[in-house]
Amino acid sequence: MNKKSLEDKTAFLGAISIFFATLEYLIPKPMPFIRLGLSNLPVILSFKILPAKYVFLLVILKTLGQGILNGTLLSYVFLFSLSGSFASFLVMYASFRLLSNKISYFGLSLLGSLASSLAQLFLSINFIFGTSSIIIIPPFLSMALISGALIGIFANKLDRESTFFAKLKEEL
Amino acid sequence: MKNFFEENITGIHLFCLELFILPIFIILNNIYLRLSLVLIYLFFAKLNKKKVSLMYFLTMFTSIVFFNLLMPNGELLLKFWFIKVTKGALKDGVLHGLLIIGLVFISLFCSQKDLKIPSKIGMLLSQTLLYYQLILDKKKNKIKTGTILQDVDNFLDQIYSYEATKNENIKRKTTKKGYAFIFLVILLNMLFLSIFIAMNNLEKNLK
Numbered sequence: 001m002n003k004k005s006l007e008d009k010t011a012f013l014g015a016i017s018i019f020f021a022t023l024e025y026l027i028p029k030p031m032p033f034i035r036l037g038l039s040n041l042p043v044i045l046s047f048k049i050l051p052a053k054y055v056f057l058l059v060i061l062k063t064l065g066q067g068i069l070n071g072t073l074l075s076y077v078f079l080f081s082l083s084g085s086f087a088s089f090l091v092m093y094a095s096f097r098l099l100s101n102k103i104s105y106f107g108l109s110l111l112g113s114l115a116s117s118l119a120q121l122f123l124s125i126n127f128i129f130g131t132s133s134i135i136i137i138p139p140f141l142s143m144a145l146i147s148g149a150l151i152g153i154f155a156n157k158l159d160r161e162s163t164f165f166a167k168l169k170e171e172l
Numbered sequence: 173m174k175n176f177f178e179e180n181i182t183g184i185h186l187f188c189l190e191l192f193i194l195p196i197f198i199i200l201n202n203i204y205l206r207l208s209l210v211l212i213y214l215f216f217a218k219l220n221k222k223k224v225s226l227m228y229f230l231t232m233f234t235s236i237v238f239f240n241l242l243m244p245n246g247e248l249l250l251k252f253w254f255i256k257v258t259k260g261a262l263k264d265g266v267l268h269g270l271l272i273i274g275l276v277f278i279s280l281f282c283s284q285k286d287l288k289i290p291s292k293i294g295m296l297l298s299q300t301l302l303y304y305q306l307i308l309d310k311k312k313n314k315i316k317t318g319t320i321l322q323d324v325d326n327f328l329d330q331i332y333s334y335e336a337t338k339n340e341n342i343k344r345k346t347t348k349k350g351y352a353f354i355f356l357v358i359l360l361n362m363l364f365l366s367i368f369i370a371m372n373n374l375e376k377n378l379k
Binding site: 016069070161164 | 328
């Protein structure tokens with residue numbers, strides 16, 4: 001495997017994120033708000049592969065790329081995605097800095113998923129559905145916990161067993 | 173196969189058109205006008221070969237109307253179980269629902285993959301989309317359930333070894349047909365805006 005620049009690595013991880021988002025977009029959902037968040041997997045893994053500045057850049061690339069390819073740029077979907085991604089990045093970054101090696105990908109994923117869902121709930125209650133929609137909070141947060149846990153388990157497995165991600169980590 | 177938009181209008185021109193029609197669509201606070209535009213934009217989104225799941229948008233629209241109905245406002249139209257359907261809440265819900273799904277339809281027909289964003293982020297985004305294209309091209313490689321992780325590792329190794337720095341995109345230009353389409357959409361929006369203003373003035377005069 002040839003050694004690449006940080007920009008190249010970020011673009012590569014961004015492409016994987018967008019690919020996962022496309023896969024998820026193609027799977028029919030019973031409700032518009034239920035999703036697994038597969039595209040967050042490369043972002044979570046990147047905390048041990050890239051410096052924080054580049055993880056942030058990856059979040060921007062992921063959101064913009066999804067917006068352009070799925071055709072949702074400048075719509076509420078993009079705004080939701082952007083706010084959720086930024087909130088989860090901030091929370092995951094803070095936890096990663098504070099707890100460093102004591103936090104697993106599972107923990108990062110759970111926190112990120114909750115932060116993203118809270119940001120999106122805030123927007124949906126205030127701008128889309130109105131205050132009467134607070135009844136969606138419990139099922140929405142439960143879904144966030146389940147999807148966060150699943151992505152976290154998968155990230156831990158990749159971290160332990162994937163030779164590709166091991167090489168990427170070594171390059172840092 | 174390329175669609176009308178890919179063949180005739182560049183990504184940046186469609187993006188500019190989106191910036192022009194978005195505020196007009198938001199201002200048109202009338203159910204019939206907004207519904208007409210939503211249907212037109214849905215047609216354009218389909219013309220742009222975008223996947224539009226009507227079930228998804230119907231669920232979205234119904235949810236918005238439902239949550240609006242939970243806050244009664246104005247004349248009571250009917251009572252259904254514990255929900256009081258009031259005129260004001262129903263109107264607000266429908267207008268809001270149409271606004272939200274209309275914004276997505278606008279985005280679906282105005283977004284093109286060849287949209288170039290200036291700056292370093294734009295350059296990195298082009299590189300990301302090139303890697304994405306490589307993933308799509310190579311994804312036919314067989315991934316077996318027994319050796320899934322190993323297969324994914326090999327696949328990622330293969331993609332990662334490519335140099336995704338060459339800009340292979342062919343430069344496109346907006347054609348005469350494309351400019352005509354842009355002009356028509358602008359004209360249509362101006363017409364809707366004029367009708368809306370006229371209706372508002374008429375309503376004021378009647379009061």
